[in-house]
Amino acid sequence: MLGLEIRQFPCLSDNYGVLIHDSDNNLTASIDAPEEQAVEDALKENGWTLTHILVTHHHWDHTQGIPGLKAKYGCKVIGPRGEADKVPEIDESVGEGDTYQFGRFKAKIFDTPGHTLGHITWYFPDQHVAFVGDVLFALGCGRVIEGTTDQLWHSLEKLAQLPRETLVYCGHEYTAANAKFAETIEPDNIHLKARIGEIVEKRGRGEPTLPTTIGAELDANPFIRADRDEVRMAVGMPNADPAAVFAEIRGRKDRF
């Protein structure tokens, strides 16, 4: 990971918390703050002190830990410009095209709206890692809560441009349920079949299925594959544009 230490841990019922650490400068950031106690436990376990919270979007299960953690550690809160008014105790806001220097590591910010209007992705290009919040999940994607399916599709298109090896940390462990749905779209996708085997094994051992990679999602996730001929054909929309195919798949998942 070229020096960036990353720890992922479960929070709430199905969220993940993530800490990233720069040992040279003794900096630690929490990606979102789903649950104060779980973040604190992870900090203690690693002997780290919280200096930053990097927020992806305003939903309570990503931000509710902020006030308590900030009171305790005096950490700096950096979040999405588009919804800065909804993120508690925010100190600095960032958006598309910005870079943010976390110690010796540089993050690039992408606006990735659709799930919420101001949702951002934190991408560390030199470390090949992206923190995507609730935009992309393993074999799934976020629900369209505030934005439009077009917006969410364009957000996924942006992530699809990242190098295949990019590690993707997501906000939730939804993979097993997503896999069941993905099978209804592409039952013959060999990559998907292989993934399902791995998922069953990992969950059977109580292990997380995340992080995933951009490459693994491009091979098996029907949502980010909405521009592929196989997926168009599978949903009976051979001539439709990808955003329409994506909207159809998102609609089917909502009713699944």
Ligand SMILES: [Zn+2]
């Ligand atoms: Zn959310």
